[in-house]
Amino acid sequence: DGGITQSPKYLFRKEGQNVTLSCEQNLNHDAMYWYRQDPGQGLRLIYYSQIVNDFQKGDIAEGYSVSREKKESFPLTVTSAQKNPTAFYLCASSRDRLAGWTGELFFGEGSRLTVL
Amino acid sequence: QQQVKQSPQSLIVQKGGISIINCAYENTAFDYFPWYQQFPGKGPALLIAIRPDVSEKKEGRFTISFNKSAKQFSLHIMDSQPGDSATYFCAASVGGSRLTFGEGTQLTVNP
Numbered sequence A: 001d002g003g004i005t006q007s008p009k010y011l012f013r014k015e016g017q018n019v020t021l022s023c024e025q026n027l028n029h030d031a032m033y034w035y036r037q038d039p040g041q042g043l044r045l046i047y048y049s050q051i052v053n054d055f056q057k058g059d060i061a062e063g064y065s066v067s068r069e070k071k072e073s074f075p076l077t078v079t080s081a082q083k084n085p086t087a088f089y090l091c092a093s094s095r096d097r098l099a100g101w102t103g104e105l106f107f108g109e110g111s112r113l114t115v116l
Numbered sequence B: 001q002q003q004v005k006q007s008p009q010s011l012i013v014q015k016g017g018i019s020i021i022n023c024a025y026e027n028t029a030f031d032y033f034p035w036y037q038q039f040p041g042k043g044p045a046l047l048i049a050i051r052p053d054v055s056e057k058k059e060g061r062f063t064i065s066f067n068k069s070a071k072q073f074s075l076h077i078m079d080s081q082p083g084d085s086a087t088y089f090c091a092a093s094v095g096g097s098r099l100t101f102g103e104g105t106q107l108t109v110n111p
Helices: none
Strands: A004-007 A010-013 A019-025 A031-037 A043-051 A054-057 A064-066 A076-078 A087-094 A111-115 B004-007 B010-014 B019-025 B033-038 B045-050 B056-059 B062-067 B072-077 B086-094 B097-101 B105-110
Touching: A004 A087, A010 A019, A019 A031, A019 A087, A019 A111, A043 A064, A043 B097, A076 A087, B004 B086, B010 B019, B019 B086, B019 B105, B033 B062, B045 B056, B045 B062, B045 B072, B072 B086
Parallel strands: A010 A111, B010 B105
Antiparallel strands: A004 A019, A019 A076, A031 A043, A031 A087, A043 A054, A064 A076, A087 A111, B004 B019, B019 B072, B033 B045, B033 B086, B056 B062, B062 B072, B086 B097, B086 B105
């Protein structure tokens, strides 16, 4: 079955530690995204990538970093510079405009990060 | 300019009733308006979407109404069922890129 796999599902981190969240997709989608979800604030875009080896900052990129070395993978690192990292993190992907794009985002099941 | 405002924050409806969630936007360049449904512990999934060249789109019990002049769009869930209990997000984008999401509405349908 095609889809997006996020791991780990739950993660606990001590203050001052970096943590990396994994996102893998087998949908052959070109574009991938990271969103942060907090109660009452909707989904806010952290980073997105439209092609391998290229990515752009979203609305709340400070304290986060990403890489896009492979089409299938788009890991997110939450660094110690992120002041309030406890949240639910969602990875998504979509087709490229030239490859049958419909505008739909396909989401993974999320990773819940708690900073102790 | 990029915000999408969603209301209400939470909604309780009896089984068989109509659920209505509203969204408003400022950016007149937005040309794609989807609604996503999210169950607890899961990622959101596309429910229904509309483009500004039509005023209404219906898929089963779910209908989007779009008012371009008022810069508002809404989701109507007819004959609401307990299985519809979820969080609903409206969103908007220009050309489908960089979706801007509303704050979300937690819908509870009582049996």
